[in-house]
């Protein structure tokens with residue numbers, strides 16, 4: 001585990017290295033790169049259209065209606081390996097995860113801006129399990145009131161569980177890291193009401 005990860009995370013964030021073994025996580029990274037219909041949708045920010053700075057894929061049960069930045073996400077099919085991870089996480093955390101958002105950061109130029117996963121459809125205190133595959137990337141958390149920031153390196157095969165008031169009190173982001181040349185895929189398992 002990196003030095004940064006020994007420091008405390010704020011309430012509602014829990015990090016578990018090696019939820020999936022190193023070798024399996026990298027094999028899964030390659031499999032998902034090749035097998036999923038990745039897209040780079042446009043979103044509107046301050047009235048201007050931009051392609052998101054990463055690739056994305058959304059998978060959900062048919063009844064799920066979910067989106068962000070005013071855009072509904074079209075779902076693609078569950079791959080068997082993703083259904084198996086979902087079943088394991090449902091058992092482990094007792095949550096009926098019915099949706100999975102995947103982000104592919106092709107290298108350190110691809111990013112995710114500051115935000116909270118606080119859409120109404122996720123309910124009051126959502127539990128989101130975030131699985132990392134591939135290159136290690138810095139993940140930042142910022143207190144909405146004090147602006148204090150926390151950093152953690154998300155390593156391949158790790159699980160980051162966000163629950164309780166994590167989405168009310170904090171924002172999170174994945175900053176640019178120009179020295180990172182390898183790709184990373186992040187899976188976030190969610191329960192959409």
Ligand SMILES: O=C(O)CCC(=O)C(=O)O
Nearest residue numbers: 101103112117174186188
């Ligand atoms: O890639 C990550 O670890 C962050 C993903 C994220 O912030 C999200 O899906 O809401």
